[in-house]
Amino acid sequence: MPDVSIGDDGVARCTWDYPAEYRWYHDDEWGRPVVDDRRIYEKLCLEGFQSGLSWLTILRKRENFRRAFAGFDIAAVAAFGERDVERLLGDAGIVRNRGKVEATIANARAALELRQSGGSLAALIWKYEPVKTRTPKTLAELPASTPESTALSKDLRRRGFRFVGPTTVYAAMQALGVVNDHLGGCASGVLADAERAALGRPR
Numbered sequence: 001m002p003d004v005s006i007g008d009d010g011v012a013r014c015t016w017d018y019p020a021e022y023r024w025y026h027d028d029e030w031g032r033p034v035v036d037d038r039r040i041y042e043k044l045c046l047e048g049f050q051s052g053l054s055w056l057t058i059l060r061k062r063e064n065f066r067r068a069f070a071g072f073d074i075a076a077v078a079a080f081g082e083r084d085v086e087r088l089l090g091d092a093g094i095v096r097n098r099g100k101v102e103a104t105i106a107n108a109r110a111a112l113e114l115r116q117s118g119g120s121l122a123a124l125i126w127k128y129e130p131v132k133t134r135t136p137k138t139l140a141e142l143p144a145s146t147p148e149s150t151a152l153s154k155d156l157r158r159r160g161f162r163f164v165g166p167t168t169v170y171a172a173m174q175a176l177g178v179v180n181d182h183l184g185g186c187a188s189g190v191l192a193d194a195e196r197a198a199l200g201r202p203r
Contacts, residue, residue, distance in 0.1 A: 003138045004185040014139070014186045022056055031192040033177030033199045037121040040176060041111050042072035045104045047172045048163030049095045057095075064093030069104060074115070077108035103162035110160035122202040124159075125178060128152040129201070135184045142181050145170045 005015045007023070016026055034040055046065065050058045058065075068091050070076035088094065088101045111121045128148045136142055149170035156164040174181045177196060182189025 035122045078112045
């Protein structure tokens with residue numbers, strides 16, 4: 001099977017092993033640049049929840065996660081306490097893992113502290129955008145982590161973020177468009193490149 005294939009709609013896209021319900025994520029979201037702190041926080045946390053599971057499992061539960069975590073409003077989640085932890089551990093609509101639930105709250109507090117110090121999560125993440133990139137030609141070329149994701153992981157952990165290892169962070173960088181890992185010939189990759197070229201990087 002080729003790494004880029006033509007769908008039944010005539011569109012060329014990366015040949016992911018996904019059902020049709022997953023196609024929109026590849027086409028409209030993955031790899032498109034994001035500079036909004038709330039959306040970045042959400043994706044970092046969801047990538048953490050995904051550890052050990054399939055991304056499709058997380059994607060199918062995404063609206064449940066949003067309801068459970070106050071729409072991933074950073075200030076709201078930062079105020080969660082032990083009652084909220086117990087509530088979340090009883091919520092069958094999300095992944096009920098205490099470490100990941102507590103990490104999501106800790107990450108909100110770390111993001112809020114970053115904001116209160118005059119920074120932003122967006123500026124921190126985009127600081128680690130690779131200087132040079134090349135369009136991957138095959139799925140086998142996609143790395144699990146990079147020097148940039150390893151450095152960002154260390155920076156995040158130093159600031160109190162959890163479940164942000166280099167592989168999880170690189171998956172978030174891909175999803176947030178900090179890198180464009182759509183394969184050459186993929187129509188969505190062309191759109192992602194155009195959006196990245198027009199983007200004002202956060203500082």
